Amino acid sequence: MNKFIWHIYAYVYDAVLLKLIPYRMMIDEVCQALDSVNGNYYLDAGCGTGNYLKPFFDSGKSNNIRITAIDCSQSMITRAKGKIKGNGKQVDFYKLDLNNKLPFEDETFEGIICVNVLYSIQDPEEMIGEFYRVLKKQGKLVLITPLDQPKILPIIREHIDELINKYPKKWRVIFLSQLVKSIIPMILFIPINLYITANNDFWFLTEEQIKSLLTSSNYCVQDSSLIYGRQNIFILARK
Numbered sequence: 535m536n537k538f539i540w541h542i543y544a545y546v547y548d549a550v551l552l553k554l555i556p557y558r559m560m561i562d563e564v565c566q567a568l569d570s571v572n573g574n575y576y577l578d579a580g581c582g583t584g585n586y587l588k589p590f591f592d593s594g595k596s597n598n599i600r601i602t603a604i605d606c607s608q609s610m611i612t613r614a615k616g617k618i619k620g621n622g623k624q625v626d627f628y629k630l631d632l633n634n635k636l637p638f639e640d641e642t643f644e645g646i647i648c649v650n651v652l653y654s655i656q657d658p659e660e661m662i663g664e665f666y667r668v669l670k671k672q673g674k675l676v677l678i679t680p681l682d683q684p685k686i687l688p689i690i691r692e693h694i695d696e697l698i699n700k701y702p703k704k705w706r707v708i709f710l711s712q713l714v715k716s717i718i719p720m721i722l723f724i725p726i727n728l729y730i731t732a733n734n735d736f737w738f739l740t741e742e743q744i745k746s747l748l749t750s751s752n753y754c755v756q757d758s759s760l761i762y763g764r765q766n767i768f769i770l771a772r773k
């Protein structure tokens with residue numbers, strides 16, 4: 535059932551989320567967080583439709599960046615591939631389940647991002663341990679996951695505040711046109727999100743629980759905050 539959810543989600547994910555300024559701000563924050571990493575090989579674990587790939591290449595790092603992107607959903611991977619097709623960047627895609635051991639050597643990557651995936655993993659400690667194994671020494675992990683029972687209104691509020699800041703005169707027209715364009719994808723997007731938050735297969739940890747998982751797996755937690763309308767927990771940890 536969960537694979538089916540990701541398959542359906544792939545069709546509406548970008549149509550809703552890429553319009554949201556807080557979602558785009560989150561992409562920027564992830565790229566900035568890994569700015570200080572000295573290296574060029576990264577893992578996007580649960581890459582979804584690949585929204586972090588191009589911004590990451592564009593974020594001013596070296597030209598030799600290489601990314602491995604993994605996801606359990608072929609529909610998500612197909613969309614991610616489409617986004618970077620023809621721009622000459624090196625991304626290796628693998629259809630893999632993060633509930634299993636990763637097929638990578640110890641100390642392979644300089645940075646790992648894992649955004650909004652943790653809540654669907656059966657054993658988060660196991661996955662975090664696998665990330666630790668495949669990270670190089672001093673490598674960094676950016677982990678983002680929603681709060682328990684995240685709310686949509688604070689995200690919309692932040693979106694509107696940003697629109698008002700950027701377009702003080704025409705923000706209402708922009709918002710209304712975004713709303714109209716989102717109506718059809720929302721018909722699927724909202725029930726999928728309600729299913730995820732209500733279903734026992736998905737479960738949410740607190741900021742303290744995640745930090746404690748990371749420290750017990752030997753990471754050093756460098757930063758943590760609430761982002762995305764304060765509905766997502768952002769954590770930066772170093773091996």
Ligand SMILES: C[S@@+](CC[C@H](N)C(=O)[O-])C[C@H]1O[C@@H](n2cnc3c(N)ncnc32)[C@H](O)[C@@H]1O
Pocket residue numbers: 540579580581582583584585604605606607610630631632633648649650651654655
């Ligand atoms: C909410 S989306 C997030 C996508 C992307 N990281 C982003 O923030 O835009 C969750 C993604 O995790 C993937 N996923 C969920 N469980 C997974 C698992 N066990 N192994 C690999 N990928 C998984 C889904 O297919 C989906 O693409």
